[in-house]
Amino acid sequence: MTASLAAKLQQAMSFLRAGRAQEAESLCRQILMSHPRQPDALHMLAMKARGQNQFAEAEKYFRQSLESAPLQPAVLGNYANMLMGLGRLDEAISLYRKAVKVDSSFVNGWYNLSLALTAAGQGAEALTVARRLADLAPTMPVAWELLGTAERQAGSEAKAQDAYREGLRLDPKNARLWNAYGDLLRAAGEFEAAATAFEKARAAGMHVPGLYQNLGECYYEARALEKAQAVHEEAVTRFRYDPDTQYARAKFRWETGAEGDHLSAIRQAISEKPDDPNLWGAYVDLLGHQARFEEVLTELDKARGPCGPAPRLLLAEAVAHSALGHTDEATAGFETILKADAEGVQPRLMFAEHLIKSGAPERADALCAFAIERDPYDQRAWAFRGTAWQLMGDPRTDWLLDYERMVRPVEVLPPADYADAESFFARVKAELEMLHQMQAHPLDQTLRGGTQTNGFLFRLKNPILRALKVQIGEAIERVLDDFPDDSDHPFWGRRTDGFSFKGAWSVRLASQGFHTNHFHPEGWFSSALYVALPAEVQAGKGTEGHIQFGAPPVEMGLDLPPQRIVRPEVGKLALFPSYMWHGTIPFMSDEHRITVAFDFVPS
Template sequence: MSASVIAATELAQVTNLLRQGKLAEAESSCRNMLTKAPGNAAAIHLLGLIRKDRGDTADGERLLRESIALAPRQPDFKANLANLLRRTGRPKLAETLYREALQLDRNQPGARVGLIRALSDQGEHVAAESEARTLLAANQRDSTAWSLLAMTLREQMRLPEAEQAYRRAIEVAPNQPQAHHNLGSLLNRMDRAEEALQALERAQSLGLSGLELVFNRGVALTQLLRLDEAERAFEQAVALNPLHGEAQVNLARVRFMRGDPDFSRSIAAAANKRSDPNLQILLSLILRRAGDLPRAESTLRDVILRSGTSPEACAALAEVLLESGQLKEAETHALEAAGARPNDARFSDVLVTILLSRGRPQDALPFIQRQRAQNPLGQTWLAYEATAARMLGDPLYQELYDYDRLVRTYDIEAPIGWSSMQELNDALLHALNQRHPFSNHPLDQSLRNGSQTARNLLVESDPAIRAILEIFKLPLQDYQQRIGADPNHPLTARNQGAVDIVGAWSVQLRREGYHVNHVHPDGWISSAYYVAVPEEVQDETLMSGWLKFGEPRFAVPGATPEAVIQPRPGRLVLFPSYMWHGTNPIHGSDPRTTIAFDAVPRKPTT
């Protein structure tokens, strides 16, 4: 038997040991080979893979690079090094190597799969989609290719297309649990919780387990209002990984909305036990949103004392100090965060809010203009721009906040099939009451002392809900017609045709309930529809529960409410999503029940 045949046999044996996970034995055999043939590129490459799998990525990378230097035209060598680079957070370098591998062998699927993932890691989702379609062109029965295409479409928010691609992946390989799981996760994002749960349970029946599965089950169960099960699912997720911030936040959120006074116990215990600054910052966020400002502040000061300043910690502390009225110190921390990350909208947001509250619109404008340029459709930045213009006496404010023209009310008439609006509203109230089981408001919404439905009303099948959503289309069309299509106005420039309602929800405000002033960051036209209102809204002096416009979230000198609307059952109010709006508190025991939605211009079909 020739030396080359012996070498090939030994390499195959080592490869088999590596696949079986017998890493120590594989490494020993590989080093024996290299003692006899120190320049064998394949053996060096194999040793690099073994060292990488044993946890020494630096030595693994060194050996993989050495093998490529010895055999630069081996595409799998380049692809394997690219895999290591991508998994250690260097997707751009990985992309270069994947492309080099494909130049050597354009039909190597592993390199193209890696390239798709590397592009996706960099946010290059359109390019990743193109590569996924190339992979599919070679084999329409490739389940992995369909799943990768679905991933690229999901990241572009082309969710129906992503769903179709995941379903093709399952059609090709029906017993592939990860595809069922990914479909379930996508359906959660589409608020189709019943279908999501079915897909997730199918993945589980096929043997899938782990944190992501139980977390996504928790999301679906929350939407279905199966709250005991949802809480247990999130508990299981944080038990699997106490440092998983999203699972911890969702567990705290469900407990808070259920009225648990110790809602933050899990994330607090994990943050304190591990002294993890990221988890402590998340804890402070939850506490701030729950209104516990002293504890949120002390948590952040402890983070900074123990771990030093970071943009995230500084911005979080600035937000707490802003809410507690400590504006001067808040500005110091916000400036540090925004200075470290000038293009990060989150950090500029808190700084701009503070500067406007301190009466310094000129200082705020450069930050506002930077974000307006980066995100021209961002409704929050339009609101800040309008507020600064108002403070400076700039006519732009009147253009953006033309209440007579841009805030319109519609008293809805009963549709066919309903004898009156009272009958429809009574049916709506009955349906919505069943969807308001929570004791407290969500931790991440504008309402206080009330509750909000857990999922998008657009997916509900209740006939009253379906009827009212259908009715809203006519007022929307009238609103579009009346506001016009001036290309120089940021609202009307987008008024170029059909619109879609993209999110709808219901809110119940209870005693002392109200909405803090806010905007809808991702909307275009926003709304409030009154299903049932307490008797106290009739008092035109107190104006309890009335909708108000023009007052920012935090107090700004001279920026008080400029327009108010009295609630009335059957009344719909439409207004720009960038317009500051909130409500006066209600004081009695009768709740105020509303439906709200956001509408955006319909995307052109491709």
């Protein structure tokens, strides 16, 4: 390369880095007139086009540069970066691999290769690459952050902690590392340590909504409710127009019974930014969870002018009309939404629910079939389809909903070091009572007249709860061992050699408390394990406090009675399909009814 050419290339690069894209392009084209396949000039043209989102043009120049000089790690890496951003992961991975093969010390190549492999679901190889990067660049905190994340995704919690700690040793004020470390500790149930890590991330300058939500949760779990509330209040000050932050603050204030209007902050934000459909959407969702549907319609009238026909708000309006029995208005609203969204599954299932309520189960069935074609295990679609079939008199109802065979009460045995189930579940009850801190039922759940624990119950480092998880697992295995062989069935056909918990929580019902009839959209099997029962429920002759199956929610207005009722007993675990309607019959007592519930899926 001549000195003159090198100088021109350096000048073009300076223009590009300074944001003077047109000058850089002009100089590169001059270079190509005298050096038609000059790879560096072609690379700079590719980078200029990429920076202006001219991706086809950029790809042309990347390829020309590599055709001229195939062994360019930087060009391979930048080309791969663009492809990864466009979602073309397989192509990006191939280019990253070529880049690190050309230059085994190419740190950015190894880093991005691990990220791409993770995004492509190739976790094992991503971990291998992350370890290679940490060996190659042991003084780079970002290498340890990447390794910690890869180890965590591989299920190696201890190794992930070691990686994050090494990164923080190198850079004690690294906000990203503190945040990642805090999230690991939070997931592991180490809430006080997690809160400390999140506070260090804040002190290092990280201010993002997710950090504040996680910090608030940690203070809540550490029984520091005032600190949790303060975090939520600071969050809505910093991120006043973030709908998730506003939703979390309103939900927290409702459930803790805080004084004042739990919706005041989101109303204020909307008054300042009335053209934001996401803020309006969060607001009307909160109203809807309290069944304040007349107010939903009133507020949506206000939103229509500044927001226009926003899909989310049109859907909320149709749902509100349906809840209020405005059949024609709701139907018209859903029809409009479906015309505008040819592939939307959730709007179709909401429409299916409305059609079932309004006496059109055949069309509801067709909408459910649409969803099931796209996801054969969509629990919402199967729940509504089962009800539609029942109303249609379709014989497939009994195939889908076999209440005698599918509802499986099973005893959870005490661990070997307990004399009996009574003493074990008394200990479980005492541990759970300490976790119920809220004063009201969750705003967006089916529980009424009680409280629910936060987060995944079995993440807690509590020996009693961990022992309970083991005993539950043994009970589940006894049920799965007795499964029929029916590969075409949406419930029986999902049986595999293992299972994993999808969620777990505890519910404490007070007198007149109950669960509205519902299903669980995320599970395969769902459950209710009875930990403590009022004397009136244990000794009563009626069905107060029992669990019932097969009756849709009262709000649907259907004359469909429960198909099976199961009497609760301490230590009894009721297992049933997640798509099966179930709910709790209210009871009267001065004592609490305490359960552990969870979903699990095939692994």
